[in-house]
Amino acid sequence: MQIGFIGLGAMGAAIAMNLVKSGHQVQVFNRNPDRTEPLRRAGATVAASPAEAAQRADVVFSMVADDAALTSVTLGENGILTGLRPGAVHISMSTIGVAAAQALTVRHHEAGVGFVSAPVFGRPDAAAARKLFIMAAGADEHLKVAVPLLEQLGQSVGIVGSVPSQANLVKLIGNFMLSVIIETLGEACAVAGKAGIDPMHFVDLLTNANFNAPPYKIYGSMIASQQFQPAGFSLPLGQKDNRLMLAAAEALGVPLPLASLVHDRFLAVRAQGIGAEHDWSAVALCALTEAGMRKHA
Incomplete structure (x- = not known):
């Protein structure tokens, strides 16, 4: 063809x-x-x-x-x-x-x-x-x-x-769900690390139990090790998709409290100088930083 x-x-x-x-x-x-x-x-x-x-x-x-x-x-x-x-x-x-x-x-x-x-x-x-x-x-x-x-x-x-736009909405919803997983993993690793549990061991335990799914395995490892480069999906693109999700939800009259939280997390991590060279999972640095668990960018 x-x-x-x-x-x-x-x-x-x-x-x-x-x-x-x-x-x-x-x-x-x-x-x-x-x-x-x-x-x-x-x-x-x-x-x-x-x-x-x-x-x-x-x-x-x-x-x-x-x-x-x-x-x-x-x-x-x-x-x-x-x-x-x-x-x-x-x-x-x-x-x-x-x-x-x-x-x-x-x-x-x-x-x-x-x-x-x-x-x-x-x-x-x-x-x-x-x-x-x-x-x-x-x-x-x-x-x-x-x-x-x-x-x-x-x-x-x-x-x-x-309707072609229906596929775009499904993709945005999926990325919204992934962004919430990233935020959850950031907060979870912050708690585990602060308690003296090695974050990598913590992620390994959970992803071999109830959270045995690719997003938890891929992003869990990146967040636990705080290794956000190279970017498989860059931070600015993730931020863009978050904005598009909020716009689509607003047009439908649907409130998205978690997407709004993630929106602010994107703004906060970008304000710290984290940019296009970082994977979008670097948004988890907000939770790690607030807990005093951030090692590096």
């Missing part, structure tokens, strides 16, 4: 590489052209713009950082919609806000182009290993095109519904 791929960050590059390895003809675009070189060596061709990557494509994937980036590569000058032919499908794998997804759905419909939201749960290593959990939503005829491709990229594809 002819595929365009826009956005070659850590996640996007791994996903695009798997599409190349699956035998598809992939044309890639990234704002920093240096990121395209490994894909070119693997057999992809390099486009000069999102429009060029979309021109011959049956499907265009995008994996970019936020609402503004996706709007730019889709609707901007030489954007995806200026090149994509009617009847083709754009699969957005970015974590974006509900309002942005709704607006993009309208613009794709007006252009006669399919739009599927397919955000993912998983870090870059999971993307490379085709172990992502993918949440997909869109019209049935567009999902028929998208799902077989998505199944080549992850261990499961969950169909959320027929």
Whole structure:
């Protein structure tokens, strides 16, 4: 299949590489052209713009950082919609806000182009290993095109519904739940450490008992050891998703006390100089610092 791929960050590059390895003809675009070189060596061709990557494509994937980036590569000058032919499908794998997804759905419909939201749960290593959990939503005829491709990229594809923004909301809710786990682990490790229990041993005990689940294992180890680099998912991106979750909840008239707490934790840890080079689990430093248990950033 002819595929365009826009956005070659850590996640996007791994996903695009798997599409190349699956035998598809992939044309890639990234704002920093240096990121395209490994894909070119693997057999992809390099486009000069999102429009060029979309021109011959049956499907265009995008994996970019936020609402503004996706709007730019889709609707901007030489954007995806200026090149994509009617009847083709754009699969957005970015974590974006509900309002942005709704607006993009309208613009794709007006252009006669399919739009599927397919955000993912998983870090870059999971993307490379085709172990992502993918949440997909869109019209049935567009999902028929998208799902077989998505199944080549992850261990499961969950169909959320027929409205693309529903998948984005599910992703934001999932990240909200993960952020609460991170805050809980920070507070728990602070209590255990203050009592003289080694935090790593504490996490090992619990993750081999009732909390034997990947989020507790992955983030528990990072928080207990206070090792937040390299960033599998950067702190600013986590903060962005928290803002989008609060905005979506406000639009629905739903109070989220825990998301509001985490919002303040993000602000506090950023005020301490913790930034993009840190994993979003570094938000747990707030609880550790308050308990006098912080070792380093």
